[in-house]
Amino acid sequence: MKREKMTVLSISPLAKDTVEMVLKTKNAVRKAKPGQFLYFQLPGHTLRRPISIAAIDKESGTVTIIFKVTGKGTELMATLPPGSVLDAIGPNGNPFPADENGSNAVLLIGGGIGVPPLYCLGKHFCAQGVKVYSVLGFQSREYVFYEEKFRKLGETVIVTDDGSYGEKGFVTDVLHRFKLYDTYFACGPLMMLKAVTKQLEDVPGFISMEERMGCGIGACYACIIEANTEEGYKKICSDGPVFRAGEVLL
Amino acid sequence: MTSLQVNMAGLTLKNPIMPASGCFGFGKEYSQFFDLNKLGAIVMKAATLEKRLGNPTPRVAETPSGMLNAIGLQNPGVDNIIRDELPFLSQFNSVIIANVAGTTIEEYEEVAKKLSATGQVDALELNISCPNVKEGGIQFGQDPELAKIVTERVKRATHLPVFVKLSPNVADIVSMAKAAEEAGADGLSMINTITGMQIHLPTKRPLLANNTGGLSGPAIKPVAIRMIYEVYPHVSIPIIGMGGISSAEDAVEFLLAGASAVAIGTANFQNPCICPEIIEELPKVLQKYGFNTVEEAIGKAVNR
Ligand SMILES: Cc1cc2nc3c(=O)[nH]c(=O)nc-3n(C[C@H](O)[C@H](O)[C@H](O)COP(=O)(O)OP(=O)(O)OC[C@H]3O[C@@H](n4cnc5c(N)ncnc54)[C@H](O)[C@@H]3O)c2cc1C
Ligand SMILES: Cc1cc2nc3c(=O)[nH]c(=O)nc-3n(C[C@H](O)[C@H](O)[C@H](O)COP(=O)(O)O)c2cc1C
Ligand code: FES
Numbered sequence: 001m002k003r004e005k006m007t008v009l010s011i012s013p014l015a016k017d018t019v020e021m022v023l024k025t026k027n028a029v030r031k032a033k034p035g036q037f038l039y040f041q042l043p044g045h046t047l048r049r050p051i052s053i054a055a056i057d058k059e060s061g062t063v064t065i066i067f068k069v070t071g072k073g074t075e076l077m078a079t080l081p082p083g084s085v086l087d088a089i090g091p092n093g094n095p096f097p098a099d100e101n102g103s104n105a106v107l108l109i110g111g112g113i114g115v116p117p118l119y120c121l122g123k124h125f126c127a128q129g130v131k132v133y134s135v136l137g138f139q140s141r142e143y144v145f146y147e148e149k150f151r152k153l154g155e156t157v158i159v160t161d162d163g164s165y166g167e168k169g170f171v172t173d174v175l176h177r178f179k180l181y182d183t184y185f186a187c188g189p190l191m192m193l194k195a196v197t198k199q200l201e202d203v204p205g206f207i208s209m210e211e212r213m214g215c216g217i218g219a220c221y222a223c224i225i226e227a228n229t230e231e232g233y234k235k236i237c238s239d240g241p242v243f244r245a246g247e248v249l250l
Numbered sequence: 251m252t253s254l255q256v257n258m259a260g261l262t263l264k265n266p267i268m269p270a271s272g273c274f275g276f277g278k279e280y281s282q283f284f285d286l287n288k289l290g291a292i293v294m295k296a297a298t299l300e301k302r303l304g305n306p307t308p309r310v311a312e313t314p315s316g317m318l319n320a321i322g323l324q325n326p327g328v329d330n331i332i333r334d335e336l337p338f339l340s341q342f343n344s345v346i347i348a349n350v351a352g353t354t355i356e357e358y359e360e361v362a363k364k365l366s367a368t369g370q371v372d373a374l375e376l377n378i379s380c381p382n383v384k385e386g387g388i389q390f391g392q393d394p395e396l397a398k399i400v401t402e403r404v405k406r407a408t409h410l411p412v413f414v415k416l417s418p419n420v421a422d423i424v425s426m427a428k429a430a431e432e433a434g435a436d437g438l439s440m441i442n443t444i445t446g447m448q449i450h451l452p453t454k455r456p457l458l459a460n461n462t463g464g465l466s467g468p469a470i471k472p473v474a475i476r477m478i479y480e481v482y483p484h485v486s487i488p489i490i491g492m493g494g495i496s497s498a499e500d501a502v503e504f505l506l507a508g509a510s511a512v513a514i515g516t517a518n519f520q521n522p523c524i525c526p527e528i529i530e531e532l533p534k535v536l537q538k539y540g541f542n543t544v545e546e547a548i549g550k551a552v553n554r
Contacts, residue, residue: 001282002283003283003521003522003523041520041521045312046312046313046315046316046317046467046468046516046519046520047310047312047317047519047520048519048520089522211307211308212307212308212309212310212311213310214273214309214310214317214319214519215273215275215279215518215519215522216519217279217280217282217522218275218278218279219273219274219275219278219279219280219518220272220273220275220310220319220321220519221272221295221304221309221321221324221325222307222309222310222319222321223307223309224303224304224307224309224324225307231326232303233303233324238279
């Protein structure tokens, strides 16, 4: 984890209110693993913004992030032209267990703006020869992104809440179609994570969580989640954001 | 050469800069960013007798020029802090200050005793000003009589210098400061956070699960400076100033208002290296305004 200046190489709209940004970095690109996040300082804002790493390209020395414009901070980020410099801390947090996992086939389950870290993870698994299946849920047609990229990794099902694209329904409506995987990885809204972990109770899985943060590095106790451990809690910023399903109380 | 050294309450600080309680954990995380030996002192997260799990989340919110927090004094409990955290901190040659909290006078006493017995703590900061817990904390910080009693009792329970951390959520800050001094406090820390609230428009409810939280950051700097300026002429014990400091210029403003040293809280979240950066800048800023030592600047803005 380091503080460094990153340069915006490109910024482009991916879907409604959704922006893809490619950043040139010296440190983070060498250290980053799927599931980790960068913590961005924005002029005029007291707190940094946590954004997951969506892709790592060691050759070009870049990382990609994908963010949804939901408030003042992301609004500001969306207006940064190429060449802008961002102050980031990272890579923060514990990654998905992607190397020591021993999986032969995995199921990625993403909801909305929870999709980006799963792309990074899926690419990593694909490169290791692990079979990747994906189920991605979006609100509606105009929010869908990265469909083609996920299809390149393996079989992919898209669902939308209103049926305006792919199949109508929630990710949990189609999970039963996938049988040939040994571990699942999920990131998305809390309601989705609750439903997924319940439905796949008997399957080993990992989930990535969100909470409002202060320090972002484990020092301030802002981002606590209750856990089934002796301590009784975990810090999402430093123990997480990735947890074994069942480890934290949703 | 500008001297940054400060002597206060029997302690010698190599410089007047320290991270504020609760914004620096127990140092480990920030030691990834810089050498903690650079710090004049390190103030630990609050310690209570038993471990505390704190308030429900969300616990923080961003505000214009600041933030609200309602952590609720979450900490591992004094025994775990002594076992797991103090050994790490004691390897640094900075002054180590433990922040003591509790719900009863007995709890404050007990925590103070345990920390004092370690030999690894140089001073105590008595947190009678946390706005985010239902019992204890702030009730001692809003009533001069209670503040006096808890300070006296803790003073009897320890041989270490005791700084009483004052709450700005009072009508008369001077009487609180005087009460602490009369009770034997060796110094004052001011200020803790100011109670505030933010409403979350989408849910039409307070954003923080605790409803209210403590405001910190640049937004409270003028309040902190005003309070230190008011208290300084009325006490002869040193003041550790804090509230929205994010530059060496800010730190010098606090010195001029009467602080002998300053603590930096919220600014650590923006820039994890803010403390060493201010330490590096401080001599230049002092020089610029005509001071050769930190001690020359203390209280210069105040007509005693
Ligand atoms: C580990 C982690 C990874 C994330 N990855 C992504 C990602 O890849 N893409 C993406 O679009 N979003 C991601 N988020 C959510 C993202 O951090 C928020 O959407 C963003 O901070 C909102 O900032 P804002 O200024 O636009 O909103 P505002 O509502 O104006 O923000 C106000 C404050 O609340 C915080 N906040 C608001 N919403 C959230 C939230 N959902 N989670 C945490 N803090 C929040 C902000 O950081 C800020 O401090 C992630 C969150 C976490 C914790
Ligand atoms: C997240 C957070 C946690 C805090 N925890 C404590 C604490 O445990 N004990 C304490 O005395 N003060 C605590 N404080 C108050 C700070 O030490 C400091 O007095 C206050 O934040 C003002 O300084 P600042 O504006 O530089 O942050 C906390 C502040 C924040 C923001
Ligand atoms: S944000 Fe400070 S501990 Fe997680």
